[in-house]
Amino acid sequence: MNPSAEVSPQVLSSASGIVRIAVDCMGGDHGPSVTLPACQAFLAAHPQAELLLVGRPDALAAAQGWQRCAVVAASEIVEMDDSVEVALRRKKDSSMRVAISQVKPREDGVVAADACVSAGNTGALMAVSRYVLKTLDGIDRPAIATVMPNQKDGYTTVLDLGANVDCEPEHLLQFALMGSALVSAVEGKHNPSVGLLNIGEEAIKGSETIKKAGELLRSVANGGHLNFCGNVEGNDIFTGRADIIVCDGFVGNVALKTAEGLASMLSSFIKQEFTRNIFTKAAAIVALPVLNHFKNRVDHRRYNGAALLGLRGLVFKSHGSADAFAFEQALNRAYDAARNRLLDRVHDRIVETLQALPTAAPGGPQIPVAKTA
Known part of the structure; x- marks a missing residue:
């Protein structure tokens, strides 16, 4: 391979089962010093993967x-x-735009890559992705979705995490449908549960937008198109009460950053206590296996890699400050999504659900109709 010239994707294998990922190697706080080691580790662990750097x-x-x-x-x-x-x-x-363009179908329908990963500027990544790829029919706004650990030794998928600060009820419905498709594809759950993040479980609580979104979600659930479990509170992100939790991007981003900060603080507190004196240091040696397991469970790097759902192509966002380990996790998530045909599943779920719904439920809220992006 000649690194001084652009290499056509056709030089790579086109064997069945191969997943090809385009990587924005220049994005993020660290650029190639992080992305290249992460790519090397990823390739070593995934013999069925190919990368466009x-x-x-x-x-x-x-x-x-x-x-x-x-x-x-x-x-x-x-x-x-x-x-x-x-x-x-x-x-x-830019490396970001060129990487995103690799997942855009050509006139013959062929794509150079199955997914794209970037650690670049979130706002720019969303804007460029939306401009280059466009949104799926029936989707007004793409959303950012990622997983957070819960007490059931599993994950809770949360969206939106910052792409849409202000949302209408219809947008929250779309987030719920896209999140359901994501969890079904990647985790293999046939009918994952969806909760609406609110300040209380009662239907009468929350802003007018949240109340109307709750009515809309219940209406869709009554038609058998969604497994809506009702309103949930912030602590339910970690109890595992719902597989998916939907919210607007402002609330979701605050929740995500709060959780990451809390995990870092708790890890720091534990380290301080076990290094306080010679006796606590001795106790730390005995407790080392437990401490390592705890650190691993709350390490936010393990959950790096957020999906930009609702686009006509798979794009994954890594933290800008990610190290090589964290960036590799983003590559893993993109690989799993592409291998499990996430894009097709999101499209099918949206089309099937929105086409089956009337434009208005009798006596209920307005139902959005699929539109061309």
Whole structure:
């Protein structure tokens, strides 16, 4: 492989079962110093995977000679503080945009990559993804979804996590349908439960938007198109009461960052207590297996990799500050999503549900109708 020139994806294997991921190697706080080691570890663990490494060829020279890998040249980088306008209009050859373009079908319907992963600016990533790929029929706004650990030794999928600060009830319904498709595809749950994040379980609580969203979700659930378990509170993200929890992006992002901060604080407190004196240090040696297990369970790096749902292509967002281990987890999530045909499942779920619903439920809330993006 010649790292100084763009390499056509056709040089890679097209064998059945192969999953190809386009990687924005220049995005995030650390760029190739993190993305390349993560890609190398990912390839070693996934013999059925291939990677398109997108970025400046000189910065990706360390990947020369890697198997199941090709470089796609991009001359620009979307910086973490770049505005959406800069990313969209001024940096048309950015590694982010070129990577996203790899999952856009050509005129013959063929795609260069099955999924894209970037650690770049979240706002820019969403804007460029929406511009390049467009949204699925029936989806007004894409949403960011990720998993958070719960007390049942499983995961709770939460969306939206920051893409949409202000949402209408219909958007929350769309989030619920997309989240259901995500969990069904990746975790194999046939009919995952959905909760609506609120300040109380009672239907009369919450803002007018939340109340109307609850009515809409109940109406859809009564028709057998959704497993809605009602309103849930913030603590239910971690109790595992619902497989999926939907909320607007403002609330979701605050919840995510609060959870990450709390996990880091608890880990720091435990370390402080076990290093306080010689006796606590001795106790730490005895408790080391338990402490390591606890650290592993609350390590937010293990849950890195948020799906941008609702687009005509699979795009996954890594934390900008991710290290190599965390970025590898984002690659893993993109791989699992592509392997389990997440894009097709989201599309099928949306089309099937929205086509089966009337434009208005008798005596109930307005029901959105699928539209062309």
